[in-house]
Amino acid sequence: MKNGLVSLVAFGVAGAFLYVAFQGRMSGGASGPAPEGGIPGLLGPRLVGADGQLVDTSELEGKTVALYFSASWCGPCRQFTPDLVRTYRELKAAGRPFEVVLVSSDRDEAAMREYMRTASMPWLAVPYDRGRLQAIASRYNVRGIPAVVVLDLDGRTVSTNGRMEVGRRGAGAWDLWRS
Numbered sequence: 129m130k131n132g133l134v135s136l137v138a139f140g141v142a143g144a145f146l147y148v149a150f151q152g153r154m155s156g157g158a159s160g161p162a163p164e165g166g167i168p169g170l171l172g173p174r175l176v177g178a179d180g181q182l183v184d185t186s187e188l189e190g191k192t193v194a195l196y197f198s199a200s201w202c203g204p205c206r207q208f209t210p211d212l213v214r215t216y217r218e219l220k221a222a223g224r225p226f227e228v229v230l231v232s233s234d235r236d237e238a239a240m241r242e243y244m245r246t247a248s249m250p251w252l253a254v255p256y257d258r259g260r261l262q263a264i265a266s267r268y269n270v271r272g273i274p275a276v277v278v279l280d281l282d283g284r285t286v287s288t289n290g291r292m293e294v295g296r297r298g299a300g301a302w303d304l305w306r307s
Contacts, residue, residue, distance in 0.1 A: 160284055160285030161284060161285075162282050162283035162284045163267070163283050166282070166283045167185060167188050167189075167193060167279065167283045168185040168186060168188075170264060170267070170283065171185050171188075171229060171254050171260075171264070172185065172254060172255065172257075172260060173185055174255065175187075175188075175229060175252035175253060175254060175255070176241075176252060176253050176254075176255045176256075177244075177252055177253075178241050178244035178245045178249065179241075180241065182255075183252055187227075188227055188229070190225055190281055191225040191226055191227045191281065192224075192225060192226050192227075192278060192279065192280060192281065192286070192302075192305055192306065193226075193227050193228070193229060193278070193279045193283075194212075194226070194227070194228045194229070194276050194277070194278050194279075194290055195228075195229055195231050195264065195268070195276065195277045195278075195279065196212060196228050196229065196230050196231065196274070196275075196276055197231045197233065197265060197270045197273045197274060197275040197276070197277070198230060198231075198232065198233065198243075198273055198274045198275075199232060199233035199234045199239075199240075199243070199273055200234050200239050200240070200242065200243035200246075200247075201234070201235075201239075202233070202274065204273070204274055205273055205274040206247070208274045208291060208294075208295070209247045209249070209274075210247075211294055211295060211298070212228065212276070212294055213247070213248060213249065213250065214298065215294050215298050215299050215301065216228050216250060216251065217250065218298065218299035219299050219302055222299070224302055225281075226302070227251060227252075228249075228251040229251060229252055229253065229254060230244065230249060230251060230253035230254065231253070231254050231261055231264050231265065232253060232254070232256065232261060233261070233265075233273055234256075236256065237255075237256035240253060240256055268285070268288055269288070270288075274291055275288070275290075275291055276289075276290025276291045276293075276294060277290060278290045278293075278305045280305075286305045287304065287305060290305075293305075
C-alpha cells in the first residue's frame with residue numbers, strides 16, 4: 129500500500145509477471161466523487177437482464193450498488209461469482225437496499241447473457257457496449273477481474289476492494305460499505 133492505494137501484483141512460480149489484480153482505495157467511507165449524472169450517467173439509462181429485458185437505471189436510486197467486473201472466460205470470476213450471488217441474496221433477504229450490476233468483459237453480448245444465465249446471476253448488467261464497459265472499468269482503475277467496486281447512495285466510491293471484502297465477510301461486508 130502506498131499513498132492509500134492498494135495493489136496486488138501476481139507472479140508465477142518462476143517469478144514471471146502474471147497480472148495486476150487490483151488497484152484502488154481501501155474501503156472505509158466514500159472516497160471518490162460521484163460520477164457526473166450520478167449512477168445513470170455512469171451506467172447509461174437502462175440495464176439489461178439475462179433474458180434481454182431492459183430495466184430503467186433509476187431502479188438503483190437509494191441503493192448501495194456493487195459494480196461486478198467479470199467475464200465468462202475468467203476462471204477466478206467463475207469461482208467468485210457463487211460467493212457474490214450468496215452475499216447478494218442474503219443482503220436482499222435482510223432487506224438491505226443493495227444491488228449488483230455486472231460490467232462484463234466478455235467478448236460479445238451473447239457470451240455475457242449466457243454467463244448471467246449459467247451462473248444464476250440474479251442482477252442486471254450494463255448493456256453490452258465495449259466503449260461504455262471499458263470507460264467504466266477505466267474510471268475505477270480496474271486492471272484485472274474479478275473486481276467489485278461499491279458505490280454509495282449518491283454514486284460515490286465506497287470501496288474498490290469489494291471482492292476481498294465479500295470473500296472474507298460475505299454479507300458482513302455490508303457493515304464496511306455503510307460505515
